[in-house]
Amino acid sequence: MDSYINIKVRVWRQAGPKVAGHFETYELNHIFQGASFLEMIDILNEQLIAEHKDPIAFDHDCREGICGMCSMYVNGHPHGPDSAITTCQLHMRHFHDGETITVEPWRSRAFPVIKDLMVDRQAYDRIMQAGGFVSVNTGGVPDANAIAIPKPVADEAMDAASCIGCGACAAACKNGSAMLFVSAKVSQLALLPQGKIEAAKRAKAMVAKMDELGFGNCTNTGACAAECPKSVSLANIARLNREYLCAKFKD
Amino acid sequence: MWLKDSSIGRKFIMSITGLFLVLFLLFHGSMNICLVVDDLFGTQGYNWICEMLGANWYAIAGTLVLALGVLVHFLYAFYLTFQNRRARGNSRYAVETCPEGVEWQSKNMLVLGIIVILGLCLHLYNMWFKMQFAELTGIATSVFNPQDGSAIVKYLFTNGWCGIIYCLAYIVWLCALWFHLSHGVWSALQTLGWSNLIWLKRIKVIGTIFATLAVGLFMIVVLYFLGVNIGMLAA
Known part of the structure; x- marks a missing residue:
């Protein structure tokens, strides 16, 4: 009680x-x-x-x-x-x-x-501005059967989209890495048809901005996912790595 | 160059060199098992391997590639750690906790790596210096024939109290290596993007199996000779 x-x-x-x-x-x-x-x-x-x-x-x-x-x-x-x-x-x-x-x-x-407990989290906004969007207006909500998306994929995209950008991941990380945040933002778009087209470009732009802003290198300790208020999974980080490495090797 | 300038590129280099070193460990460990087999059944497998590899061009080429792999892995480790400490900033939390599900070894990879490197230096001095180096330069670095690897190993590990100390040092070294690999292998696969919601759990299991297998192969040899040595001391 x-x-x-x-x-x-x-x-x-x-x-x-x-x-x-x-x-x-x-x-x-x-x-x-x-x-x-x-x-x-x-x-x-x-x-x-x-x-x-x-x-x-x-x-x-x-x-x-x-x-x-x-x-x-x-x-x-x-x-x-x-x-x-x-x-x-x-x-x-x-x-x-x-x-x-x-x-x-x-x-x-x-x-x-x-001041006191307030911190400046504009770094996350700058990463979003570097590529965390779809470049064209995708219009209103289409009928659910217009573009068929498998349920597990839709679920994973929604789970990634649940990231609220609070910064707990980078705050908990001993390496000061923002990879969970960036990977969630890349994943939510890369999984769906509207965002898939720009997936490679987006991954490169957002990672470049993340590195430029001085965030650390991810060593997969998993503290980010353990402390994430939305339980965003480490699997997103693997997807970001995959997107980024594929894009770079294609270049 | 993105392999140096981007965080994922740097991690890619760490993963590739790390996995290469794990493959080498499995190769090296399988050869070492011959020592135990030889001792039990009176065969000459290990010395045959020593002779076959020895100072031949392919063994030297392999050694150079391996040394390069270790060097790159080592330099990138310091580079990454330096950057990560800077990214973390100077202000530390007053209360530090380890959240559930975070492996201790994942937060101490550099320290574990340094222990592994120190052990490696000792190992190179004891084994490589007396085998391949001696054969290559023709300088007698020990009383043994450089191709009689089996005798060199046996002497080192069963040489009375000194042998026991060496065995214990090797056990500590191998334990550090196990912790390093139990995070390193799955982390490398994750960095290469070979993971998703299902495979995340699987690659952790694969990592533990690889670590146990690689370290186990070496551990068997050390424990075997430790047993032999204690038996000889007791007798």
Whole structure:
């Protein structure tokens, strides 16, 4: 049963991109375990504002696990200790009375801290701009029988498309690699007829941009897929490798 | 050149050289088994192989290609690790955890590789230097005939307490190699794109089988001579 707990929250505070950050610990009493993690941070911020202190800056938007904005590294896991959820879907029942919860921003060179727990994830947008699209207008939704697509292929494309671009993969990776993100974006389009035509060009352009932005080299540790809030599979990385290598050898 | 400048190209080089080295290990390991067979049944298989390969042109060509493979794999490992550490940045997480399903060895490939290279140096000094090198240069690097490989190996592993220490060193080396391969083989196949939702699980099993087979072939020889040596010491 959910009850009320008293906790300590150890949060990374950093005034700006160029300033050195540090941890600060706040005591928080009477937190309902049915509250979401972000609601707990809201309560903490109200407490800070009441004390005339600077509230904690953090990214959040939809709070239902689909926008990919929330980005907290909670107790050593991106999006917290539960699996296959975003931070906004994390609830306080995963923590016990008296616990000290450590909250950090994503730490990767390609994601510089803007303030406190907010990081700049525009690197992912730039990779998308390099080729994560279909160049022509493919029109409205055709009848399902107009272009026959096998169900397993459609499923795999949908699973890849579930990537919300939150950055947890690169944040969890010891190599700072964005391969799971890039491979999901390449896969969702390469699997379907509309996107297949530009698959080789897309893989080359997106990988080139990823390398240019300074993301690391994937060594298949699998931390990305283990921490992904949408359980995007490592199989996508193999598809990206395949697409890229085939394209390069054809050149 | 995309094999140097793109992340997937660099990984491709790591995969190809790595798989080449695994094939060599299987080749080398199968030959080593002759040592145990020879000792048990009194045959001369290992020395026949030593004579056949020896310092002939094809063995030397093979050795040079192999050395190149090791060198490229080694240099790319440092290059990749250097880049990856830079990509990670200087700020480290205060709380580090290992998520479920992430193999320990996959995060320590460089360290395991360095142990393998150190073991390799010892091995080259003990074996290659006294066999192919001695035969090639004509310099007597040991009291043994360079073509009598069997005697060189047997002496090294069954030479009293020294032999036991050598056996233990080789066991540590082979364990590091097993961990390195148990991630390396499937990771190489994944990098070459030979994986999908179904094959991802299969290539992990294939990787473990390859690692166990390659390391097992060497391990049998070491454990056999360790047993012989302990038997001799006890007697």
